[in-house]
Amino acid sequence: MLRGERPVTEKTVHAIHSMQGYTHWFDANATKGSKVGAVAGLSPSPSPGAPVVNVPILANAASMGTGTEQHHEDVIIGVLPLSETWMRRTLQPTSVKHVRFIHAYGDSMSPTFEDGDIVLVDTGMLDARAIDGIYVIEANERLYIKRVRQRIDGEVEVSSDNPTVKTVDILNGDHPAMILGKVIYRWLGKKL
Secondary structure, three states: OOOOOOOOOHHHHHHHHOOOOOOOOOOOOOOOOOOEOOOOOOOOOOOOOOOEEEEEEEEEEEEOOOOEEOOOOOOEEEEEEEEHHHHHHHHOOOOHHHEEEEEEEOOOOOOOOOOOOEEEEEOOOOOOOOOOEEEEEEEOOEEEEEEEEEOOOOOEEEEOOOHHHOOEEEEOOOOOEEEEEEEEEEEOOOOO
16 A cells, blocks of 8 residues: 555546645646656755655555545655665665655644654554554554554554543454554644
8 A cells, every 4th residue: 555556547636636635736747657746845856966765755644533545546646855875874764665755634643743744654664563653554444643552461552642632442453454654754744
């Protein structure tokens, strides 16, 4: 789901354009069979000659609340060039090939993340028992961003950070859930 390897179809373009906040993400060149649509207002590339990783921005968004319906097609709607040196030194992903940007909506992870933030997900980190942290989780065909940790008794706990909407669930196999990647960076999405 978060690999971003499938081509954009007309059906997907229409679905994304109908979502609130996504109407201008594709330009006139985003046609059937395209792998990447243009995104306005991206950051400039790192300094000339420095190694760059073009990180895909995916159409899928994850909810920090009740869950967001996922697109069953991986759609890259743009790329954001980041310094490979900075990524390896600061973020230490499993591989720079495993990182993806997605949007995060809702308030259940506030103040860690805010509604509208863009988060960088390392899709190579799939075992929350190995590293406690904040993950993108798929459950019941919906995407969530939640804190995941292994408790002393071995159970895996999923929770929200916002004390006013604190939720805690235990992943014990009763409800199918899949870890899709670990959130490793927050790109602020606040309107000024």
